[in-house]
Amino acid sequence: MEITVAELRKAFTKAGYITDEEVLITVYLSLKLEKPLLIEGEPGVGKTELAKVLASVFETELIRLQCYEGLDENKALYEWNYQRQLLKIQISKEAACGDDLEQNLFSREYLLERPLLQAIQSDKKVVLLIDEVDKTDEEFEAFLFEVLSDFQVSVPELGTLQAQQIPMVILTSNNERELSDGLKRRCIYLYLDYPSVEREVAIIQARLPDVGEKLSGEIARAMAVMRADQEIRKKPSVAETLDWAQALLAMEKDRLTDTIIEQTLNLILKSKADQKAFAKNIGSARLAEAARAEK
Amino acid sequence: MGVLVWQRLHGQKSKVKDYLEVNVVRFIHLLRHAGLRIGSGEVIDALQALTLVGVVERDAVRIALKSTLVKRPGEQAIFEKAFALFFGSPNKREAEEARYRKKLEQREEMLDEANEELTFQGQPLELSEQEKLVYANIPEQDRQKLRSFIEKTAAGKNVDQHFHPILESVVKGSLSYWRKSLRNELDLSKTPQTGDEQLNALLDSVGRVDRHDDGSLLEEDMQNIADKDLPRARALIRKLARQMEVQIARRYRQSNKHKRLDVRKSIRHNMRFGGTMFHLRYRSRRIQKPKLLLLCDVSGSMARYASFALQFIYGINSVVGSIESFVFAEELERVTPYFREGDDFSTTMLTVMNESQEWGRGTHIAPVLQALRREYENILTGQTYILIVSDTKTMAVDDAVQELRQIKRMVKDVVWLNTLPAQDWQTARSVEAFSQVVRMYPCNTLSDLEQVMRQKIIN
Numbered sequence: 001m002e003i004t005v006a007e008l009r010k011a012f013t014k015a016g017y018i019t020d021e022e023v024l025i026t027v028y029l030s031l032k033l034e035k036p037l038l039i040e041g042e043p044g045v046g047k048t049e050l051a052k053v054l055a056s057v058f059e060t061e062l063i064r065l066q067c068y069e070g071l072d073e074n075k076a077l078y079e080w081n082y083q084r085q086l087l088k089i090q091i092s093k094e095a096a097c098g099d100d101l102e103q104n105l106f107s108r109e110y111l112l113e114r115p116l117l118q119a120i121q122s123d124k125k126v127v128l129l130i131d132e133v134d135k136t137d138e139e140f141e142a143f144l145f146e147v148l149s150d151f152q153v154s155v156p157e158l159g160t161l162q163a164q165q166i167p168m169v170i171l172t173s174n175n176e177r178e179l180s181d182g183l184k185r186r187c188i189y190l191y192l193d194y195p196s197v198e199r200e201v202a203i204i205q206a207r208l209p210d211v212g213e214k215l216s217g218e219i220a221r222a223m224a225v226m227r228a229d230q231e232i233r234k235k236p237s238v239a240e241t242l243d244w245a246q247a248l249l250a251m252e253k254d255r256l257t258d259t260i261i262e263q264t265l266n267l268i269l270k271s272k273a274d275q276k277a278f279a280k281n282i283g284s285a286r287l288a289e290a291a292r293a294e295k
Numbered sequence: 296m297g298v299l300v301w302q303r304l305h306g307q308k309s310k311v312k313d314y315l316e317v318n319v320v321r322f323i324h325l326l327r328h329a330g331l332r333i334g335s336g337e338v339i340d341a342l343q344a345l346t347l348v349g350v351v352e353r354d355a356v357r358i359a360l361k362s363t364l365v366k367r368p369g370e371q372a373i374f375e376k377a378f379a380l381f382f383g384s385p386n387k388r389e390a391e392e393a394r395y396r397k398k399l400e401q402r403e404e405m406l407d408e409a410n411e412e413l414t415f416q417g418q419p420l421e422l423s424e425q426e427k428l429v430y431a432n433i434p435e436q437d438r439q440k441l442r443s444f445i446e447k448t449a450a451g452k453n454v455d456q457h458f459h460p461i462l463e464s465v466v467k468g469s470l471s472y473w474r475k476s477l478r479n480e481l482d483l484s485k486t487p488q489t490g491d492e493q494l495n496a497l498l499d500s501v502g503r504v505d506r507h508d509d510g511s512l513l514e515e516d517m518q519n520i521a522d523k524d525l526p527r528a529r530a531l532i533r534k535l536a537r538q539m540e541v542q543i544a545r546r547y548r549q550s551n552k553h554k555r556l557d558v559r560k561s562i563r564h565n566m567r568f569g570g571t572m573f574h575l576r577y578r579s580r581r582i583q584k585p586k587l588l589l590l591c592d593v594s595g596s597m598a599r600y601a602s603f604a605l606q607f608i609y610g611i612n613s614v615v616g617s618i619e620s621f622v623f624a625e626e627l628e629r630v631t632p633y634f635r636e637g638d639d640f641s642t643t644m645l646t647v648m649n650e651s652q653e654w655g656r657g658t659h660i661a662p663v664l665q666a667l668r669r670e671y672e673n674i675l676t677g678q679t680y681i682l683i684v685s686d687t688k689t690m691a692v693d694d695a696v697q698e699l700r701q702i703k704r705m706v707k708d709v710v711w712l713n714t715l716p717a718q719d720w721q722t723a724r725s726v727e728a729f730s731q732v733v734r735m736y737p738c739n740t741l742s743d744l745e746q747v748m749r750q751k752i753i754n
Contacts, residue, residue, distance in 0.1 A: 005348075005355075025355055026362040029344050040368060083573050090571065125429050173370065176537065184366040191368050230526035234534065276642065 001058060003031050010059040017049065018202045023190065027054070030188040036148050036169035038133075038184065041192035047172040050192075053128040054168060057081065061122065063167075064129045065115035067136045073143060077153060078117045081110045106157035116147055117161070125165040134173040144293035145183045148282040195238065197224050203238060204245050211245045219245050222291040226268065243267055244256040256291045257285035281295020315350060316342075319360075321494065322381050328489045329373050329501050333364050353382065377501045388497070395496035399486065405431035412442055413466065416449045416456065420463050426470045433473045441469060496597060513742040516716070528741065532603060535745045536610025586617045586678045588706075590667070592685035593651065594624035594658040600714045600739070602644050604684045608746055609634055619674055622647070623663040624656035627670075631644050660689040664698035669704070675705040684738070686715040687725040699732050710737035712747060 001007055005021075007030045012019055027050070030037035039047040055062035065076055085105050092101050113121065119128040133141065147153055151163035171187065173179060199207060200220035204211055211219075219241060227235045236244075244267050253260055261284040269275050278287075319342065327333055344359035357378050365374045380391060409427035413420045422430070430438065446453060447482070448462055485496040512520065512528055520528050560576035589608055591601035601622060608618055620630050633647050637747045668675070677679075681702065689695055703709050711729060717737040729735060736747045 021354060022358050022361075025348060025358040029347060029359060029362055032347050033340065033343060035340070038366075086571055086573060178367075181332060181334075181366075185336050187365045187366075188340070188362050190362060191371060230530050 003028065008057070012053060013206070015053045015056050016206050017053040018195075018206050019046075020199065023050070023192070026065045026188060026190045031168060033188065034166050036171055036187045037190060038171045038173065038179070038187035039190045040173045040175050042194065042235060044235070044239060045192045045194055046238055047170075047192055048129065048131055051127055051131075051170040051172075054170065055127040058125070058127070058168070060124055061126045061202075062129060063115050063119045063122070063126050064131060067130065067132045067140075069135055069137070071136050071140055073140070075114055075138055076116050076140070076144075077114050077147075078155060079112050079114070080106070081112050085110050094266055108158070111155070111158070117153060119169075120147075120151060120153060120161060120163040121166040121191050122167070123164055126167050128167040128169045130169065130171045132174060133171045133183075134176045134179060141180055141183055144185050145180075147182075149186050175231050194224075194227050194235070197221055200224075200238070200243075202239060204241065207242055208223060208245050208249065211249055212254050215248060215256070216245065218291040219248070221293070222256060222287050223268075224263070225282060225287055226278065229277065229281050231281055232269065232274045233277075234269070234271060234274055240268050256288050258288045318381075319345065321491070322360070322377070324489065324491075325377055325381060325497055325501070326374065328487060328494070328498050331365065331370050331373065331378060337364055337366075350442050356382070358491070373501055377497065380497050380500060388493070391500050392493060392496040395499050398469050398499070402428070402486070412438070413445065414579065415445055415459050415462050416454075418456070418459060420445075420459075420466055422463075422467065422470070422524075425474075426467060429470045429474045429477065432477060437473070441466065513745075514740050517603050517714070517741060517744075519737070528603070529606065531741060532606050533610055533739070536607055585680050586674075586676070587619070588674065588679050588681045589618065589620040590663075590681060590683045590685075591620070591622045592624065592658055592660075592683075593622045594656055597658075597684075597686060597714065598648070600684055600686075603741065604682075604712065604744060605634075605644070606737075607741075608682070609749065611748070619671075621667070622651055623658075623660070625659045625662070626652070627663045627666040628652065629671075657684070658689045659691065660685070661691045661694035661698050664695060664702055668698065668702055672705075675702065677707055679706040681706055681709040682712065683709065683711045683733075685711070687711070687713060687723060687729050688715075689725060692725045692728050696728050696732055699729065703732060709733040710747075710751060711735040712744070714739045 001011065005024050006025050008028055012024065020061060027037065028033075039050065041047055051064075052062060088105060088110075089101070115128070119126050130144070136144075136189075152160055152165050154160045171183075192244070194200075197217070197220045200223060201213070201216045203218060204216040205213070223236055223241050226232060244264060247264055247267055248256075251260070265275060265278070265284070269278055271295070320338070322342070323333055323338055337704055340363040341360055344363050345356065348355040348359045350356055360378065361371070361374055365371055368480065380388065384641060406424065406427050409422070409430045410419055413422065413427075413430060430441070432442075445462060445466070448458065462613070480741050487495040487502065489495050512524060517528075541674055555578045557576045557578040560578075561572060561574075564574055564576055565572050589605065591597075591604060593601045607622060608620070618631070618634075620634065622628050622630050628651055630647050630651065633643050633650075709732075711733050713726065715723060715726065715737075716739055720737075726735070734751070736743070736751060738744050738747055
């Protein structure tokens, strides 16, 4: 696929990812400049989904590195298959062959490739998703931006391994901590916010065409009201919007009423504290009214 | 710098005559002065991005510059405003420049007025630019009072130039009061200094954007946070607590990296492989989490501080061993059970406030500390940190100090989070008395609270 903004728009829509010009142009720039794309935003706005869509649009593999506290190079880049090496030593002892054993033990055969190395060594241009990078330690982050600026890694026993194809790199962050300037400098940046009511209606319509236009609008407006409440901690995500729409579809409802909202509230707000905050600040009746009030 | 970059990208032959390239660089200059951190690598990216999207579509240019230059959510609003002004219609820019010129003239007039009117025996008072601006903005009748006070003092018997510094500090004190009262109406920001008049005008306008919504709340005295901002303040506390939790949890986890080989366990475990060490076993350090005992003064105006401190401490409950909380005014009252019922924080606080007898009474710390020592001896252990949130204003300071000394011997440490603004410490005797016994830190803003917890308690 030729990389242009228009082509990306077409392909994203075809894949059911409804988005705006800002996202499209930013993704386009990241691809053309071959720079990692750092996406920040609240949980559930579609950061990870963007990487999946890119992989499907370019019909390529998605390699995912899920970050967590304590993630280190061994889990992200490579490690030697220690157990296999030991077995080889045991077998060699009995077979009494040993001259080139050491060389063999540190060959590709004993190398366990982890996501970063897999992406660099892939023959095809892949999408490398480094998910929730804000959960890693600062030292791992420093190591990461070394890899991302040169797209090569050094394995002491094998030498430097250069990327065959520069992967499309997507980093996501929930903004739980500020990432270093070094990492940010190397990336194109995109802040993804919750979709506007109009865009959320379009998303529902694209994913669940059976949900009527009226109900889609009501769902989207209801979601916007809930997300605007400061006391609701876990704001409902786009995935939850779709779950809710699907549930309403299964219940054969075509309008939002306070009773339906009460019956299905636990699909959107999943903690006792959030449900209490909702009851206190908004309430089902007011939400139904706000949802039905078309601008 | 940017011009050189552009020349490097397009060869030396390309002369930077077109206004676009120069304008992009000037725009970046404006953003940097507005507080955005933009490195030279990002300037190159921005210019490359512009060559890719072209310069015909205004929106594409905006997105290209935004995605390469703006890397923090809090900077987005500044960028949008700066872009709209800088690349907006010339009329709008000229209007901004005219507004800025007028503002500068008015400012100069105000400073001249203050210089002329605030003199002591013919000598001008040494006041900062901001103090002079405050003076110029207070109501005329109050200015008149201040002037007549200076005149009367200057005309007094045996009053000579030695009185100059004393009078100056009295005037400064009065202006400081006015500064606090007028803080929402006054613009005391310094004039922009970009070295370019046009950019100064734009920066003055961009600078008025609330750069980081949370920034102002963080530095606001907790007592002055308006009721309408309370939900935002609570959300901010949750965010700060969460960020701190993540960092602390990471640090604890990191210490596991220095794990040591557990030889005994490794040998035992690998017996089944004939002694070949297939699976290594490690020892890691046991983590001692601090036990916190929170003592919150809820007398009179202290309630707001107590509420914020409690929310913050309970927000980081996963990284502390246990939390015991008490409120006090004249007597001690244990409120820990309220926080175990699983309600959201606002509801819990409301229940505590409704059911507590202490809320809003006068302060008497000595019997409170005595009650803590006698009735809760079992929780005053060598692992306990006591955090006292109070402005130190109490009856019988000396008795309270004695009690505090005794308690300090029983626990790991006592830290006093003093909600009295640091500038008032020197005049309060109680501050001096208590700070001789325990560590005391100023804690009247959310930023103070977060810093003191991070740097002094959890470390």
